[in-house]
Amino acid sequence: MxxxxxxxxxxxxxxxxxxxxxxxxxxxxxxxxxxxxxxxxxxxxxxxxxxxxxxxxxxxxxxxxxxxxxxxxxxxxxxxxxxxxxxxxxxxxxxxxxxxxxxxxxxxxxxxxxxxxxxxxxxxxxxxxxxxxxxxxxxxxxxxxxxxxxxxxxxxxxRNCEELPDKISVRSHILKVNPDIKTILVCAAGNASELSFFAQLTLLLQQNFPHCAVRILAANCPADIPETLWISHHPGIECLAAADVVVGGAGYNTVYECAAVGVPLVAFAFKRLYDRQAKRANQVYSVRSLAETIAIVKILLNKLEIANNFSRPSYIxxxxxxxxxxxxx
The missing domain is CATH 3.40.50.2000 (Glycogen Phosphorylase B;)
Incomplete structure (x- = not known):
């Protein structure tokens, strides 16, 4: 055979x-x-x-x-x-x-x-x-x-850890942000119907954290989002690894990719027919509202004296x- x-x-x-x-x-x-x-x-x-x-x-x-x-x-x-x-x-x-x-x-x-x-x-x-x-x-x-x-x-x-591109390169050429500025990445990897919610969240984060770089990672550019904030890149783990804080859902890829690259994830547990995101969200910073999201992101950013270190992650x-x-x- x-x-x-x-x-x-x-x-x-x-x-x-x-x-x-x-x-x-x-x-x-x-x-x-x-x-x-x-x-x-x-x-x-x-x-x-x-x-x-x-x-x-x-x-x-x-x-x-x-x-x-x-x-x-x-x-x-x-x-x-x-x-x-x-x-x-x-x-x-x-x-x-x-x-x-x-x-x-x-x-x-x-x-x-x-x-x-x-x-x-x-x-x-x-x-x-x-x-x-x-x-x-x-x-x-x-x-x-x-x-x-x-x-x-x-x-x-x-991607294996040794395959990840260096963070400075990803920030400069893919995310198009200043490598020295704290970076928040919204990972809109869920259902297409959730894209407008993530777009609203992106604009809110940009408003509340004007000294940070905010980007949304999505297959398609959401309505009402300036294209300068939108990133379409696969595999997404390369972008997640270059962020300081990620905001997204509690799906399999988002949770385990952030854990592997050592970037904190602030996650909404979306309802799915078969997947139990609420159970997986126990492993991350689980939130239920936009206000709670802003509060948690603020706490996480305050823990970072400077933009995240640029060492390469190590994982199995x-x-x-x-x-x-x-x-x-």
């Missing part, structure tokens, strides 16, 4: 795609990697030497499920890796996985709502249809973490650990 990994990364935001690319780019050094995604962000970013099968988010439920079936059943692979949803985002994998008994099947178990796990009887489904389960840095109190075939890694990151990239485990399984 061909030396190919097939990664299922359905989900309309950044999270599933970013995890798939974090793993895929490591694996692609030695093999072919194909990623299935419906994230619109896949259209305008570096695919990191992976082959991306993009399914339009406009395709509709039935058409999306049919395309997924065709891709999986017609792709020769020796590893099938499913991110987050054991039965597929729409349940479309339930009748596919039994046909793939000869191929190692790996579930990436990011935290998900326990009610979903119970409603879909995922515990027995995963035990029956997956050879191993990898927890990508989300701890041991996840709904399926007590299964016997679970492996744990550090959080998956799309769990995507490397996962690639080694999947290959050796």
């Amino acid at each position: 061909t030396n190919t990994w097939l990664i299922y990364a359905l989900g309309g935001g950044w999270g599933h795609l970013n995890r798939a690319l974090a793993l895929g780019r490591i694996a692609a050094k030695d093999r072919k990697v194909t990623i299935i995604t419906n994230s619109p962000y896949a259209l305008n970013i570096n695919h990191e030497n992976c082959i991306v099968n993009y399914i339009s988010e406009q395709a509709g439920f039935s058409a999306t499920c049919q395309q997924i079936r065709e891709i999986i059943l017609n792709t020769q692979c020796d590893r099938l890796i499913i991110d987050t949803f054991p039965r597929g985002l729409g349940g479309e994998l339930a009748d596919i996985l039994p046909q793939l008994q000869a191929i190692p099947r790996i579930l990436i178990h990011r935290d998900i709502n326990p009610e979903y796990v119970t409603a879909k009887n995922l515990r027995s489904f995963v035990a029956q249809h997956y050879d191993t389960v990898i927890v990508p840095g989300e701890g041991q109190d996840l709904p399926l973490a007590d299964l016997p075939n679970v492996e744990y890694t550090a959080p998956w990151l799309i 990239n769990g995507a490397v650990q996962a690639a080694n485990h999947i290959q050796s399984y």
